[in-house]
Amino acid sequence: MLNMPLSLGPAEPIGSHWDLQLRVLKLYPALQSYFRSQGKAPNLIIKFLENQVCEAWLWFTHITTNCHCSMTPSKRWRKRRAAVHAAQHLCDLQEKLLERKAALFMGLKVKSILATQERPQVEVFKQSVHTFYEGCISYLQEWSSSFTDMKCFSWTLLEDPPGWDEVESSLRCVSSKLPNIHINETELFDEVTSVKTYTSDKIGLWDRDIKPADERWAEIFTHFKHQNVPFKNVAVICQFAMCLPGTNASVERIFSLMNNTWTNERNRLGLETLKALLITRVNFDGCSEFHARLVDNHSLLKKIHSNMKYA
Structure with a gap:
């Protein structure tokens, strides 16, 4: 074993x-x-x-x-x-x-x-x-040696308010992996301070509701956007940390869904349509969630009822 x-x-x-x-x-x-x-x-x-x-x-x-x-x-x-x-x-x-x-x-x-x-x-x-x-x-x-570099991103899980030393290690890692991406270190420090202030009273509530890290960051960025608080630099680091898969299971699932959708009977299905179908299947847990999202999105409903081929 x-x-x-x-x-x-x-x-x-x-x-x-x-x-x-x-x-x-x-x-x-x-x-x-x-x-x-x-x-x-x-x-x-x-x-x-x-x-x-x-x-x-x-x-x-x-x-x-x-x-x-x-x-x-x-x-x-x-x-x-x-x-x-x-x-x-x-x-x-x-x-x-x-x-x-x-x-x-x-x-x-x-x-x-x-x-x-x-x-x-x-x-x-x-x-x-x-x-x-x-x-x-x-x-x-x-x-688990391949996950060694990811340890410096543990603060992005928001189990505790982030500290600058941890963020600085992440900045060093992202800069080495993505040299073409520019992150302003001064602005990043101020953004991390804003995140630290916002999360100090929120972590207990998030832990009680068992809210995952991606939903915690979505709440933070939504709040910052409404309050005109900058977050573009910290968002780059978070995107880097959250987009890397821990296993290949999600990729295998996409291929499985694609094979089930793109069958011999539907061999003329366009790539853009297939992409849209897969995005919908992967990002919604069920029909009820998809229906609730459609009901609240009036602009999308207008497009669906219009002459547009794809919304």
Whole structure:
């Protein structure tokens, strides 16, 4: 498993594995009795079930999977897989694993089983647990190296009011990646100060409503636009941070939608029409949201009822 590339895309729910492991542990005495009663049961299974250290490993796997469930990206995060989100999540995950490795976290049930075992077996088990955590951390470090540059953009998630040192690191990164884009550093400082002032009273409300970073920035820029507060320089950095995808899942989804739309029966569909259809499909969660947007947009309704071919 540790040789597979890192994937943050949709996968089989971890909770199902967790429930299966819990059922196996609850039925462990019954499983022992069943395989003992089988005259042709494989020796490997019998040896495994008779060894209490193996039972400790089952409990450790169960506890580790349970911990992994709490580290899994939320459904709301998976919907917005920007690279800055992925970098933040991977950093948090690595810190948690480092803490577990330092404490050699195993769980009370595992420790109670090990208390009945001989010291050499216990030491071997502890060393194996340490090796397990090292393997997990090495795996994350190897496959998350491409997100290293994105750590300086963590302030764009607006979990706290932005500080200038963080923004300055982002400015340095954007200037190196996009040398043709000019960002006025003096104006940027004033804009960040405005963002800091606005967000100081808003972050608590946003956290309570679980508002994602892109919607937080949309609210800020809308407010600044109405109040004639400059934000063009900070907007460039935010656009750079938010446009980079954390996985290729969104790209694959676009190709899938395109193939479902651009069929052999609709082979004369124009590129502009196809583009408009895909934009609508991707940016709206359902027909009700699209209908609500149309009802409130009177200028677009006029275009729809006019002789224009495409609105």
